[in-house]
């Protein structure tokens with residue numbers, strides 16, 4: 001699995017000198033690769049969730065900055081491109097992290113040297129993400145093996161934290177792919193994840209492509225599945241984890257963490273170091289993206305003839321609120337699964353990691 005770029009969510013086209021991304025708003029019904037050939041196209045792709053998922057947002061933005069610098073390497077161009085990309089979505093810290101990584105690399109350089117250095121940095125971040133997510137898979141696999149008792153292991157996940165949210169492997173789904181590859185019988189409860197349906201649209205598609213058994217369930221049925229003993233553990237991703245271990249992830253994560261705690265089920269968060277915000281003291285300091293209410297009031301899909309359509313599910317004039325994320329307090333998280341190992345969701349454990357990494 002993941003032996004080629006066809007199982008990557010973003011690939012570099014050296015001929016066209018642009019990246020190609022999968023337009024995730026069309027999945028699972030249509031798999032379409034799209035060239036991003038302007039800074040506006042990169043920003044549009046992130047704002048409208050053609051690409052989504054914290055690590056993928058960061059890597060995409062890095063290539064977007066490299067694209068802008070290749071056209072105008074001036075300090076002003078660098079600043080305005082960073083501002084435009086940073087303004088696309090507020091919650092996933094990988095966006096800021098990736099832009100800072102590229103800027104740190106090229107700001108000291110003379111303008112004529114910046115374009116190549118920016119592209120090389122973006123390519124490094126892309127390959128680094130693949131490596132980090134593979135290691136997250138290895139570290140998470142050890143936790144699944146500890147839980148495995150000779151029968152199918154039932155893992156619940158929320159939203160999509162698979163390879164579509166990163167470059168390859170994913171974060172929350174990486175241990176599942178590793179377990180499947182190792183021959184462990186594993187089944188995934190895929191929570192649909194209203195309102196953007198990343199679970200039913202993306203995770204279910206990914207897992208089926210990989211031959212991993214999965215069942216889509218309504219978000220609201222997950223508590224009963226846990227209470228009736230049908231869930232061995234929950235694994236989710238993160239968009240920003242604070243220095244005290246609080247986890248900001250797709251809205252609905254907090255409710256699953258509460259149900260898991262009530263049923264004494266391990267609740268794991270899988271994330272790369274790039275998703276830890278060392279400057280953020282706790283979850284209350286994390287900006288929660290408020291998306292268009294229309295996403296709650298309508299559903300997109302295809303009709304019986306396979307034609308794309310969007311239907312309104314509420315009466316005209318109905319009001320809706322659409323927070324895209326929530327914060328799960330560190331005390332509800334059993335462990336943080338990173339590329340550097342498994343850590344307690346606590347300020348002390350993360351401080352140990354920070355010192356280990358010299359951040």
Ligand SMILES: CSC[C@H]1O[C@H](OP(=O)(O)O)[C@H](O)[C@@H]1O
Pocket residue numbers: 052053054055158159160161162165166170171172198236237238239249250251324
């Ligand atoms: C591996 S990060 C995945 C993370 O990103 C998703 O948010 P969105 O689809 O809005 O970008 C969700 O929170 C996932 O857990």
